[in-house]
Amino acid sequence: DLDHDVLAAETSDIKPTGSRFTPTETYVFIDLEATGLPVLDILPDITEIAMVAVSRKVFEEGSTSRAPPRALDKLVMCVQPSREVNPGAQKMTGLSKSFLEKHGRKQMDQTVEMTVRCFLARQAQPVCLVSHNGNRLDFPVLKSELTKVEKKRLLTNVYKVDSLMFFQTHLTQRKHAFALLCSQFLGQETSHDAEGDSVGLLQLLSDRYPDLRINFSNGPIPLKPYFE
């Protein structure tokens, strides 16, 4: 099926058959705020991380309520970047280096890596990270920053999927920017705070919005570690 193919495309070096595939138990919706967008191979610094973890059962059971799932784990952290935040990103997120510094938000260090690792390790395994446009921004930036501060203790049993690919597959419209999907289906502006955007993505991908019935919990996730 389509979901399966999209997931398989994520890891095109592994064929989506056989015993190396197992269903995702936990979906972790990730959003980062950053100092800007990647420029060529130069990645921005993180200014904020949000992770919202829910069981795959959220997608299997469905709900008539539009409220976010009752049972979820959240991790939200600001990180003081080592460079200035671009004016555009600053306006969007309300975060600048001096503001984060003034408010006692610490720089990237091993405690961030430990916190993220423990948060993911606590979830029922395997875990699939889901982020909108994650292949361009969130996945490479998170991985790069975490491996800078801790090279050894890499997470296993963590996979990834870029939700942009799901929307491109399921929605025939031309544009699939997160802001557009939020206003179109949730009737709200994107907040550009990491927590709001993560919860928004979870809402978009849950079947609480019948106009947008995307259920990606059917496809098995190839056993290819994200942190490799």
Ligand code: DCM
């Ligand atoms: N970003 C940017 N310019 C844009 C869109 C995004 O600099 N036009 C950067 C700053 C944001 C980060 O990407 O903190 C993540 O964007 P989003 O809030 O959509 O998750």
Ligand code: MG
């Ligand atoms: Mg984002």
Ligand code: MG
């Ligand atoms: Mg955001």
